[in-house]
Amino acid sequence: MCVAVPGKVMEINGDTAKVDVMDNICDVNVKLVNVKPGDYVLMHAGCAIDVLAQDTAREILDVFAELEEEVHDNA
Amino acid sequence: MITLERIVRELRDYDGEEIKIMEVCGTHTSSIFKNGIRSLISPKIRLISGPGCPVCVTPSVYVDKLVDIAGQERHCVLTFGDMMKVKGSRMSLTEAVAAGARVRVLYSPLDAVKIALEDKNTQYVFAAVGFETTTPVYGVLLDEITKREIHNLKLLTSLKIMVPALSYVCENEKNIDAFLAPGHVSVIIGCDVYKELAQKYKKPFVVAGFEGEHILAALYEILCQIKSGRHEMRNLYPNAVTEKGNLAAQSVIQKYFELKDDSWRGIGTIEKSALKLKPEYSKFDAGSSFDEFEEKIPAGCRCRDVILGRINPPECPLFSGACTPLNAVGPCMVSTEGVCGIWYKNRGGKG
Amino acid sequence: MYIDLSHGSGGKQTSSLIHDIFLKHFDNETLNKLEDAAVLDIGGRIAYTTDSFVVTPMFFRGGNIGKLAVCGTVNDLSMMGAKPKYLTAGFIIEAGTDMNQLDQIAQTMKEAALEAGVKIVAGDTKVIEGSGNVYINTSGIGEILKEGVSIQNCRPKDAILLSGNLGEHHAAIMSGRMGIENTISSDCAPLSSIVADLLKNGIDVHCMRDATRGGLATVLNEVSESSHCRVEIDETSIPISREVKGFCDILGLDPLYMANEGKMIAVVPGEQAEAALAAMQQNKYGENARIIGDITEGAGVYMTTALHGRRIIDILYGEGLPRIC
Numbered sequence A: 001m002c003v004a005v006p007g008k009v010m011e012i013n014g015d016t017a018k019v020d021v022m023d024n025i026c027d028v029n030v031k032l033v034n035v036k037p038g039d040y041v042l043m044h045a046g047c048a049i050d051v052l053a054q055d056t057a058r059e060i061l062d063v064f065a066e067l068e069e070e071v072h073d074n075a
Numbered sequence B: 001m002i003t004l005e006r007i008v009r010e011l012r013d014y015d016g017e018e019i020k021i022m023e024v025c026g027t028h029t030s031s032i033f034k035n036g037i038r039s040l041i042s043p044k045i046r047l048i049s050g051p052g053c054p055v056c057v058t059p060s061v062y063v064d065k066l067v068d069i070a071g072q073e074r075h076c077v078l079t080f081g082d083m084m085k086v087k088g089s090r091m092s093l094t095e096a097v098a099a100g101a102r103v104r105v106l107y108s109p110l111d112a113v114k115i116a117l118e119d120k121n122t123q124y125v126f127a128a129v130g131f132e133t134t135t136p137v138y139g140v141l142l143d144e145i146t147k148r149e150i151h152n153l154k155l156l157t158s159l160k161i162m163v164p165a166l167s168y169v170c171e172n173e174k175n176i177d178a179f180l181a182p183g184h185v186s187v188i189i190g191c192d193v194y195k196e197l198a199q200k201y202k203k204p205f206v207v208a209g210f211e212g213e214h215i216l217a218a219l220y221e222i223l224c225q226i227k228s229g230r231h232e233m234r235n236l237y238p239n240a241v242t243e244k245g246n247l248a249a250q251s252v253i254q255k256y257f258e259l260k261d262d263s264w265r266g267i268g269t270i271e272k273s274a275l276k277l278k279p280e281y282s283k284f285d286a287g288s289s290f291d292e293f294e295e296k297i298p299a300g301c302r303c304r305d306v307i308l309g310r311i312n313p314p315e316c317p318l319f320s321g322a323c324t325p326l327n328a329v330g331p332c333m334v335s336t337e338g339v340c341g342i343w344y345k346n347r348g349g350k351g
Numbered sequence C: 001m002y003i004d005l006s007h008g009s010g011g012k013q014t015s016s017l018i019h020d021i022f023l024k025h026f027d028n029e030t031l032n033k034l035e036d037a038a039v040l041d042i043g044g045r046i047a048y049t050t051d052s053f054v055v056t057p058m059f060f061r062g063g064n065i066g067k068l069a070v071c072g073t074v075n076d077l078s079m080m081g082a083k084p085k086y087l088t089a090g091f092i093i094e095a096g097t098d099m100n101q102l103d104q105i106a107q108t109m110k111e112a113a114l115e116a117g118v119k120i121v122a123g124d125t126k127v128i129e130g131s132g133n134v135y136i137n138t139s140g141i142g143e144i145l146k147e148g149v150s151i152q153n154c155r156p157k158d159a160i161l162l163s164g165n166l167g168e169h170h171a172a173i174m175s176g177r178m179g180i181e182n183t184i185s186s187d188c189a190p191l192s193s194i195v196a197d198l199l200k201n202g203i204d205v206h207c208m209r210d211a212t213r214g215g216l217a218t219v220l221n222e223v224s225e226s227s228h229c230r231v232e233i234d235e236t237s238i239p240i241s242r243e244v245k246g247f248c249d250i251l252g253l254d255p256l257y258m259a260n261e262g263k264m265i266a267v268v269p270g271e272q273a274e275a276a277l278a279a280m281q282q283n284k285y286g287e288n289a290r291i292i293g294d295i296t297e298g299a300g301v302y303m304t305t306a307l308h309g310r311r312i313i314d315i316l317y318g319e320g321l322p323r324i325c
Helices: A056-073 B004-013 B026-034 B060-071 B081-085 B093-098 B111-118 B135-147 B162-172 B184-189 B192-201 B212-227 B247-256 B279-284 B303-307 B339-345 C012-026 C065-078 C099-116 C168-178 C192-200 C215-227 C242-251 C270-282
Strands: A005-013 A016-021 A024-029 A040-044 A047-052 B019-023 B045-049 B075-079 B103-105 B123-130 B153-160 B178-181 B205-207 B233-235 B257-264 B268-277 C046-053 C082-094 C119-128 C134-144 C158-162 C207-210 C230-234 C264-269 C290-296 C301-304 C310-312
Touching: A005 A024, A005 C242, A016 A040, A016 C242, A024 A040, A024 A047, A024 C242, A040 B184, A047 B135, A047 B184, A056 B004, A056 B212, B004 B212, B019 B026, B019 B212, B026 B212, B026 B339, B045 B339, B060 B075, B060 B093, B060 B123, B060 B153, B075 B081, B081 B093, B081 B103, B081 B123, B093 B103, B111 B123, B111 B135, B111 B153, B123 B135, B135 B153, B135 B247, B135 B279, B153 B257, B153 B279, B162 B184, B162 B192, B162 B268, B178 B192, B178 B212, B184 B247, B192 B205, B192 B233, B205 B212, B247 B257, B268 B279, B303 B339, C012 C082, C012 C099, C012 C119, C046 C065, C065 C082, C065 C099, C065 C134, C065 C192, C065 C207, C082 C099, C082 C192, C099 C119, C099 C134, C158 C215, C158 C270, C168 C242, C192 C264, C192 C270, C207 C215, C215 C230, C215 C264, C215 C301, C264 C270, C270 C290
Parallel strands: B019 B045, B019 B178, B075 B103, B075 B123, B123 B153, B178 B205, B205 B233, C082 C119, C230 C301
Antiparallel strands: A005 A016, A005 A040, A016 A024, A040 A047, B153 B268, B257 B268, C046 C134, C082 C134, C158 C264, C158 C290, C207 C264, C230 C290, C301 C310
């Protein structure tokens, strides 16, 4: 139900970070997460709500890799 | 590694008993639509949009209250764009603006701080709608309001929570075979909560991300589980969703809010399905209690049956006649990505 | 110096406003006569249109309301296969408007008119109470270069070309309002030269439309409805910059529905698609042009998605607003 996008933390100043979403820089509140510059966060309505393990493209590959076992289960 | 082609082939070629899969997240609904997922899978796999859009399930009395506030002198309603088109019993906020009311669309509730500080003679009210994803943001806002001693900014809340709604659907509609569990709500609440639901109701719950590939992968996982008679929670959005969720966000929710029964537009009252400000924070409340109120379902509206997957929108007597995107009667038509909104766009053939 | 109500009195101040700003910039033989109406030489058939412009903020990255007012009318004429010749400009100016801003708006209009090869030959100013906003109406006359260019004229097997990246004007305007920093600039531009290039290269253009309010999606629906045909487009062929894509992701917007001020579609016979594309791409406003789809028998607008799914592209209901769900 909620639009949220991944972005890269550029710099942090107190509770606010500059986050880069495909060259769009937004001020994002980072009170709810532990982050450092260079981390990827998921932002929703001006707040970072999550620190991401990796970028989305990489993740899709991992999900597909994980589903491999199902193929064998159903073979 | 399994390929996307293989996943799509399996989903397309499925020819067993009809499977009904409910997604309960508006952004999943939107992604399914934008990626044309329905056209890629077997007609035997039906995707049903459940009660997952906070704007759509917000009762009309809430919109009425916003309209009233926005029309008062020296008052201004701050809102997400989503709420602008939603009709109350009299009008929408867009129509209220045309009649002279003050409303501003914001991207973040936190932007309200600066606005309230700049004009202390105006009473600002943020239209605080949302599920667990958005509620922590209001908590952060309340922290700021307190810290900066802002006295002219309050919330009008309509904050729903997901698990009671899922339980309600499971209890009341046995025909749903599996659930695509929400991605961003799960970021906050964690995916462990679905394990219990999966066991109790014996249905697969698969957490999915929002790319078309994510959704296809999750549908494939559900298909595999159903074929092999399993009903498990599976997290296919591990990059963002953990077992326990975001604990800091949960604690800020607990700090300010407590559970209450609430009315869901088109469905009715669901026990302990919403959050309200705790009594000690009532000074931040712009009058969110509508206890005396019971949502009236408009005559003829069958949104409840649509949301529960019992009928398709064209079976509703109001569909595309009395109820259209420009004049939405029921919640499913309110958002253009609600299930009736999508069917409306697709009326006149499947292409 | 600011505009006050006396600038609308019809007296001395009105006259100096007209001389000091508008005549200074728009300077041409016809306008300089200050007659009640312009007397023009027009041969053959003409296209004639009008449009009014209100935009907040008045100045934005890539242009201002004046540039919009000239380009908007120039583009509407161009889309009919006409060469824009003359414009009129009516200004409704609120008291409190900064003279320097007004001067800048007029300066930009002059430049845009020069580029598009049109003359601003008549005008009007009115001053009203308010808080410093300017509203502009422009009307324009163009000479028809190619007959029969019409929204009703698309036929099966025609190809659809889009002149460049989507969503830039809308995103530029909204970035400021939403406090998001980027370098997105409005695409506001006169499209008369692209049209001239298409016609010069012998393209038998069936229909042209600029994708302004309501975006590409709305224009394609108008094509489908008016020409009684189906429009098929391919998602992967639609050019969108990385920055606009990110901007749309943040706010939950769909670039297909976002306003452009310097982008057009051209519907041409299928066999001329490549030639038309080459002509567009040689123009500086068409560098990113693409063939995005074609016309078939039927009705509606359909898109083949990147995942090879199919999706209906409906018109926009209400205003495109940032959303969270």
